[in-house]
């Protein structure tokens with residue numbers, strides 16, 4: 032699956048993905064999009080009208096009959112008419128800008144939401160792929176405004192094409208030769224912009240990994256999690272130099288492209304200016320010869336800068352479309368992943384009568400991108416209502432096994448069953464609602480203390496008693512009740528009035544979270560590693576009472592945590608070496624006895 036994804040990423044081309052973008056924006060804000068189109072049409076009509084009114088005004092002034100008493104009032108009428116159109120144009124532009132702003136916000140929210148929904152629905156294995164992070168980082172960058180920018184740019188291009196057609200027809204009324212002359216001089220600007228926009232996009236695709244690396248280093252230098260080590264180990268300067276090296280490399284690679292683009296733009300805009308003066312000369316000579324009017328010169332002087340701006344706008348609009356295309360593609364790439372994953376899956380209900388005994392049958396597993404398997408031919412049973420412990424040295428594969436039990440990864444060989452049915456047959460959410468883990472690298476949520484606990488089952492109706500009950504069982508209640516706002520206290524220091532606690536206290540909140548859930552299987556992966564010896568002993572000595580009749584899987588390096596388990600598996604190098612009760616294993620001459628027979632101070 033990862034390989035398919037990598038292939039898909041490689042296939043990103045610079046083709047414009049306009050149809051999908053339009054549908055996306057229509058989905059987010061149909062009404063506002065229609066309004067934008069209407070306003071753009073109004074703007075164009077008013078723009079044209081105001082310019083043409085100006086030309087008529089100048090012609091009227093230049094042909095004025097000074098003996099005619101009505102001519103003054105007639106001129107004023109034309110001035111008022113031209114002014115009204117110009118004001119109408121200004122108002123239409125302001126309304127358009129407002130509509131576009133509202134539309135942009137709506138689209139940005141819609142896309143952010145879709146990106147989040149897609150990210151949370153992806154299998155964990157996607158997070159193993161650097162390609163995924165490249166696409167995600169581009170999609171996130173694109174998320175807030177780019178699809179809308181593409182639509183507004185398209186509307187702008189459409190508006191400018193309409194304006195150009197209108198302006199072109201006005202130029203045509205002066206003299207037909209001016210139009211092809213102008214196009215010939217201005218067109219190279221357009222081509223140069225499109226060419227370099229395309230080059231810039233290819234450059235961006237190539238450099239996303241480098242950009243991500245520098246963003247990572249920048250984050251390391253500024254984030255709180257790394258602040259302590261950076262100071263203690265004096266890593267600041269070293270990391271900053273690494274960051275600077277990447278920035279300089281990216282800058283230098285981009286410089287060459289920028290240099291070529293600037294040179295080409297200087298040449299093409301000079302050509303356009305030559306065209307302008309050639310036309311001015313042509314009309315000026317025509318006026319002297321009496322073939323063109325003063326109004327024509329005024330019209331041209333107003334129109335030419337306008338038409339030049341319009342053509343510039345069209346070309347920069349096209350370059351914006353290309354420029355944003357890679358980001359838009361990344362968004363669709365991300366959205367498409369979800370559809371691929373979830374299609375055609377049919378689920379069966381969770382077992383009711385058969386119980387929830389979990390069984391791993393000859394399970395083997397290799398991480399995506401890894402060469403060697405982490406788990407080899409593992410068979411373990413977690414009977415309903417029993418406490419099972421898994422023991423092993425660092426890197427033995429214990430946490431990996433937990434990830435498989437949580438259905439975060441699927442085994443490459445063998446199967447995991449619940450109540451005799453392969454867990455792949457169950458709906459993921461439903462299956463996971465039966466499993467409540469405390470991960471080794473549990474999350475510290477910067478929300479209230481009670482929400483830290485409620486996150487164990489957010490669908491459960493709010494009950495303060497249940498929250499406090501779980502909190503007491505985990506040992507968190509003792510410190511939470513001392514907070515000024517008890518369970519309403521904000522945890523962590525990211526937000527105002529936040530209360531930072533020790534790592535052991537965070538861990539107690541994580542345990543309370545797992546206990547709060549109604550899941551029938553609890554998993555404690557090094558869940559008490561930061562607890563003091565007294566707190567850990569208290570927890571495990573009455574563990575059965577605390578978890579009532581639920582099943583549990585405990586992973587720990589401490590004998591005190593596992594000795595009460597009903598059955599213990601010893602894992603080494605991804606295989607089960609030994610299994611039995613604590614007493615049986617201690618009496619065997621194996622790894623378990625070596626680890627735990629000589630009591631250590633913490634056991």
Ligand SMILES: Nc1ncnc2c1ncn2[C@@H]1O[C@H](COP(=O)(O)OP(=O)(O)OP(=O)(O)O)[C@@H](O)[C@H]1O
Pocket residue numbers: 159398399401405423424425426427428429430431432471
């Ligand atoms: N995301 C990953 N991608 C590739 N390989 C991984 C990944 N996570 C772990 N591994 C590999 O799997 C092996 C087992 O890791 P695991 O975290 O399951 O060990 P563990 O028994 O829980 O160790 P510890 O006691 O240190 O927590 C590691 O040696 C590592 O090489």
